Amino acid sequence: MTTMQPPRAETVPTPAPTGVLADLARAPWSFEPVQAVRVLERAAGSNPADAVRFQGVLPLAFPASAVAGARLGQVEGAPAVLRIAHLGLLGPSGVLPSHMTAAAIEAERRRNPGFARFVDLFLDRQGAFFHGAQVKYRLALAHERAAAEGREDAITGALRALTGLGTPYLAGRLAVDDLTVIRHAGHFARGPRSAAALEAMLSGQLGAPVRIRQFAGSWVRLDAAERSRLTPGGFCRLGVDMVAGEKVRDVDGRFEIVVGPLSRAHFAALLPEGAAVRALTDLVRLYVGPAMSFALRLVLDRREVPPAELGEAGGLRLGWTGWLTGAAPPARDPDDAVFEIGA
Incomplete structure (x- = not known):
């Protein structure tokens, strides 16, 4: 056996x-x-x-x-x-x-x-x-x-806390990568939010020149119950609470993110439907908070302006990628493509 x-x-x-x-x-x-x-x-x-x-x-x-x-x-x-x-x-x-x-x-x-x-x-x-x-x-x-080892080191955890993402439930919830936010922890740690710091963060993320246009202003529509009317309690006291019209001008509640000049490919990558804009929106909102609205103004290099031609492949999109130009390039970089991404 x-x-x-x-x-x-x-x-x-x-x-x-x-x-x-x-x-x-x-x-x-x-x-x-x-x-x-x-x-x-x-x-x-x-x-x-x-x-x-x-x-x-x-x-x-x-x-x-x-x-x-x-x-x-x-x-x-x-x-x-x-x-x-x-x-x-x-x-x-x-x-x-x-x-x-x-x-x-x-x-x-x-x-x-x-x-x-x-x-x-x-x-x-x-x-x-x-x-x-x-x-x-x-x-x-x-x-x-x-x-x-599949864990987070202590320094990274401390930097994450400075940005406001210190709890585990907030990790990985933004469209922008957490490490991108952590890299700018020094800006988040400061109390006052500055346009210069926001410009530095966004220019590094987008790989293009960025300028913050402050006090861009916007119109705020009033609810029907808040408008002035000739009735008791109808907000009709001159010099106190009377408003002419159904909307008021908010001067300091909105700013614009001016990016460019850009190449045509870079311009297309920053259109509102792209993932880059979702990441940009989350980063800006995390930094400035919920009180302010903002818009994205894309500036195209004047040498990259496409000709106005009809066609299916690479066709122009009205208000987005279309400009009425002649044979020669325009005299300046077009900057009229504005998208309200943080309203």
Whole structure:
């Protein structure tokens, strides 16, 4: 009777390193420890926190670099080994007496690395804490590591709170990307809202010159019950509450976002039906609040004005992309395409 052997798990060898991984394996001394760990964590992909094991160096000579060697995992998913010289219990930078390093070297010569590997158990924890402290106070590295682990770093969370999107329920609800808003957290953190800050934000997002035309003004229609009439309580006191007509002029409640001059393709991408305008509207509304209305005025480069021709392909749209021009370009950039996107 034959006994059945349990199936053995298949191991997939680690592919040969290429690019910057090959550079790290070939010349580890040319890397700083934080960058070497970063390269190995990026190569690990799904589980960067367990991508690296730290080992010390045993020679008593003064190390020429902080990183003495790097070895990738033998099988796919196995952690890489990074030999470091700037930390440790043994070696030239170690805190243990030198005779213990000499004993570990002698054991290595006898092919008995057990003592050195036991000491490396403590070094691995020490190296992980040291690297974590370096990453914590480097914004780019902290953001990159948190993104690889599927979470948000503390600095990004603080910047998100400054923009008013700090609670989880507000994340990802705008047409504009949250990272775009976070990039302008300095403008949102200031109390007064300024046209200069809005111009800076929108010009960076749209990739075109932006000018805010303040006090553009608008007509506000009065409800029938609010209009003046010759009855008691009918808002008919001269100089107090009487209004002639059914609408009044609001001077400071509206502004215009003037974008351009634009190429024809860029002009078409900023028409109200596009996703770029929805993102722009959400960003502006988040910044200025609900009290003000605004319009988008697109300025087309006069050399890009299309001829007035009838046709199905690329036909002109009245009030949007159509101008009555002659053979020569107009004398100035047309700026009469105005869209009320924030009414």
